[in-house]
Amino acid sequence: SISYDWRMYRHDIAGSIAHARAQVNAGTLTEDEFSAIEQGLHEIETEIDSGEFEFSTELEDIHMNIETALTKKIGAAGAKLHTARSRNDQVATDTRLYCREEIDQLTAHLTALQSALLNQADKYAAAVIPGYTHLQRGQPVTVGHHLLAYVEMLERDKARLADSRKRVNICPLGSGALAGSTINLDRQQIARELEFDCITTNSMDAISDRDYIAEFLFAMALTGTHLSRLSEDLILWCSSEFGFATLSDAHTTGSSLMPQKKNPDVCELTRGKTGRLYGNLVALLTAAKGLPLTYNRDLQEDKEPLFDSIDTLKLALMVNTEMIADMTINVEACQAAASDPLLLATDLADYLVKNGVPFRQAHELVGQAVAESVKTNTPLDQLDLTQVSEHYGPDAKEVFDLQKALAARTNPGAPSVENVKAEITRWQGKL
Numbered sequence: 001s002i003s004y005d006w007r008m009y010r011h012d013i014a015g016s017i018a019h020a021r022a023q024v025n026a027g028t029l030t031e032d033e034f035s036a037i038e039q040g041l042h043e044i045e046t047e048i049d050s051g052e053f054e055f056s057t058e059l060e061d062i063h064m065n066i067e068t069a070l071t072k073k074i075g076a077a078g079a080k081l082h083t084a085r086s087r088n089d090q091v092a093t094d095t096r097l098y099c100r101e102e103i104d105q106l107t108a109h110l111t112a113l114q115s116a117l118l119n120q121a122d123k124y125a126a127a128v129i130p131g132y133t134h135l136q137r138g139q140p141v142t143v144g145h146h147l148l149a150y151v152e153m154l155e156r157d158k159a160r161l162a163d164s165r166k167r168v169n170i171c172p173l174g175s176g177a178l179a180g181s182t183i184n185l186d187r188q189q190i191a192r193e194l195e196f197d198c199i200t201t202n203s204m205d206a207i208s209d210r211d212y213i214a215e216f217l218f219a220m221a222l223t224g225t226h227l228s229r230l231s232e233d234l235i236l237w238c239s240s241e242f243g244f245a246t247l248s249d250a251h252t253t254g255s256s257l258m259p260q261k262k263n264p265d266v267c268e269l270t271r272g273k274t275g276r277l278y279g280n281l282v283a284l285l286t287a288a289k290g291l292p293l294t295y296n297r298d299l300q301e302d303k304e305p306l307f308d309s310i311d312t313l314k315l316a317l318m319v320n321t322e323m324i325a326d327m328t329i330n331v332e333a334c335q336a337a338a339s340d341p342l343l344l345a346t347d348l349a350d351y352l353v354k355n356g357v358p359f360r361q362a363h364e365l366v367g368q369a370v371a372e373s374v375k376t377n378t379p380l381d382q383l384d385l386t387q388v389s390e391h392y393g394p395d396a397k398e399v400f401d402l403q404k405a406l407a408a409r410t411n412p413g414a415p416s417v418e419n420v421k422a423e424i425t426r427w428q429g430k431l
Helices: 001-026 031-050 062-072 076-079 085-121 144-170 187-194 201-206 211-237 265-288 297-326 331-338 340-354 359-376 394-400 400-405 417-430
Strands: 126-132 136-142
Touching: 001 031, 001 085, 001 187, 001 297, 031 062, 031 076, 031 340, 062 076, 062 085, 062 417, 085 144, 085 201, 085 211, 085 417, 126 144, 126 265, 126 331, 136 144, 136 340, 136 400, 136 417, 144 211, 144 400, 144 417, 211 265, 211 297, 265 359, 340 400, 400 417
Parallel strands: none
Antiparallel strands: 126 136
């Protein structure tokens, strides 16, 4: 597994130093031996950092590569390092340290994307566009309100990562191969040094547990879902049919045949790579589903899906952050689409309700007005509604003032410009 688990070298070295320090307190290492181990491991870390270290596939994994190099470097003291430890609890510790670090990095990348969305939401807080259901025009919203929906989604993604981090940040070191060791090291001390919140309390579970990886993979997969939905919105917005947005040349490509094309490749790649995130989650769940306690070699299949998902999502977040920051909203095209009077058909029903008409009847009356509009090829806002029903008064046409219609949506969570700006201010403070 050295071809991919090499990336945990810093975590392996940190775990080994904490383990060696605990050995000193247990009397299985002298202070001089510990100093030699600590210095030797830091030298190996520097060699790996600089690319000078030669990994050997014959030594199987990152653990044996480092331990063998250490023993060659400092002699007998290096051979004592593995006392009261198994590669089973060693790899479990390394993986948890690695996941913890990557969760923190992904959280930072999510915040950066939220900030890019928030800046665009602020810039286009009052730009009106149609809101859609079933990809059919429904009611008016603003670009700011639309983009803030993704800020909300990404905040939930961060919350899931933060919650999963609690279950990641538990120290299994000291669990041995499956039943601990007769040489009892201070596990609490090891956990404190490695900044774990606590220690595992069942050695068999500690060795076989991969729930925290599955949970992390799920959190990343769901983040991928949100990025894919954002991508799909932008793909539509950038089409000639919508024309709401323009992406920079850095995040689009031309056609090899059609010179007029500007393809939203970053969006399409993001949408496509979401399938990899799903597949990696399913791969781990499948590998773990039939395993008896405790360690089985099948568990080695946890690393590649984990590493691939982290790499895939991290790259997607970074590139999408750049893309959103460079995006331009075509306000005139948005305004033209939002000028469709049918977007305010629901407001017309509300008008009737406010005048005492039961909603179901109001809904039917508006349906009749829409049918008449289609039949006579007359825009709904230009129709003589008093001819459709006596319940319509001469003031019914005031409903079709788009700015007033938006301004009336003042309930918390609704898209009045005032609400949107207040939410932007809240998010600016929060982020």
